[in-house]
């Protein structure tokens with residue numbers, strides 16, 4: 001298989017194993033049995049390839065795809081995906097028509113936004129699907145939980161043009177060691193949602209659980225869940241790692257394209273931040289921060305090559321990175337692994353995140369559009 005994959009690209013690639021995504025989705029279903037699933041595919045499906053991952057998850061039977069913005073939702077529609085799509089982020093009033101024409105569900109976070117949507121829906125003679133966002137402590141978007149009834153009442157008044165599919169909220173710290181704030185958020189959310197019972201009205205679906213909550217807070221599963229990072233095979237933080245085994249779906253690869261000997265005392269790359277302490281053998285990989293291999297990995301990163309682990313030397317450039325192979329051997333065309341497995345060695349997005357002082361989410365979403373995505377194990381192939 002190894003030889004086959006490297007024949008599929010020339011320079012660098014993000015190879016996504018769809019069998020891993022299927023495994024991770026099964027884990028979501030085990031942890032949240034019977035719940036509807038909104039599979040989060042925003043930010044290019046966390047770097048894995050928006051349209052292909054969206055199509056795959058739709059085929060696998062998820063109920064909804066979760067985008068952040070209308071542009072992402074439209075890309076999914078252009079790819080021929082017809083299942084419901086929710087956008088979780090804010091939108092401009094000039095985009096409302098696009099939502100309606102393409103049957104994209106709105107996240108509505110204020111009474112003003114609801115009124116604008118209702119007016120446009122009347123113009124289009126349509127009844128549109130909305131999800132009402134309640135802020136229970138994330139303090140990003142959403143109507144404050146204590147005022148949420150104002151938004152619910154406005155939606156009821158606009159019922160001719162507004163169909164409230166769900167009420168939702170988002171956890172700020174379900175991935176932290178201490179879950180007390182997450183429990184408080186859940187309590188606030190359920191209290192706000194009890195408006196419907198108190199007024200003997202049919203209750204919309206309720207949803208709040210992200211990956212961390214799916215893995216750690218069973219009471220928060222409610223009617224629908226919104227897994228993101230776990231679908232791609234990573235844990236939101238170390239606190240859920242013992243729960244289940246997830247399979248990282250993406251490997252980031254590049255081919256050796258230059259070999260050289262660096263003479264003792266020579267400095268490498270921009271700024272000469274690494275100087276050879278003795279003559280050494282090095283290879284140059286045609287990949288850099290323009291591909292999402294962060295400049296922060298200069299003199300820190302490691303790659304796997306011919307089953308061994310070698311250090312990045314000097315500054316990572318936009319398009320190229322130099323690797324010290326010591327007394328090792330490498331030839332042009334050999335495959336280097338920046339994220340993934342080779343032999344017994346493995347480098348994960350968590351490893352890179354630790355070196356960079358960030359989280360696996362940022363490492364994965366940072367792999368740029370310039371890097372071709374290759375998909376393995378699509379059952380419909």
Ligand SMILES: Cc1ncc(COP(=O)(O)O)c(C=O)c1O
Pocket residue numbers: 040088170209210211212226227228229230236
């Ligand atoms: C509104 C919303 N729901 C769900 C998710 C998925 O979160 P996770 O990737 O931690 O599962 C996100 C991601 O940031 C989000 O913004």
